[in-house]
Amino acid sequence: MQVVYRAQTLIDAHLAKHLLEQADIPAFVMGESLLGGVGELPLFGVLRVCVPEGYEEEASACLAVLAEAPLEAEDDPAPETSPAAG
Numbered sequence: 001m002q003v004v005y006r007a008q009t010l011i012d013a014h015l016a017k018h019l020l021e022q023a024d025i026p027a028f029v030m031g032e033s034l035l036g037g038v039g040e041l042p043l044f045g046v047l048r049v050c051v052p053e054g055y056e057e058e059a060s061a062c063l064a065v066l067a068e069a070p071l072e073a074e075d076d077p078a079p080e081t082s083p084a085a086g
């Protein structure tokens with residue numbers, strides 16, 4: 001198994017895993033079971049997304065989308081309300 005992504009949160013790790021699985025790349029989240037030991041383990045580097053050997057380049061290209069695309073606000077902002085006439 002080769003580490004292709006180091007996640008900061010469990011949600012981040014599973015987003016990366018699902019992105020890889022959509023591209024037909026087998027992926028595994030390692031370190032998930034260690035989250036119960038917080039306080040006893042280092043804060044960073046516990047969660048890793050791994051793929052079998054031979055998939056590293058394809059997985060890295062797929063995961064580059066996560067690094068390049070920051071989360072954007074919704075395209076439709078809430079409508080402004082006009083003051084009541086009266």
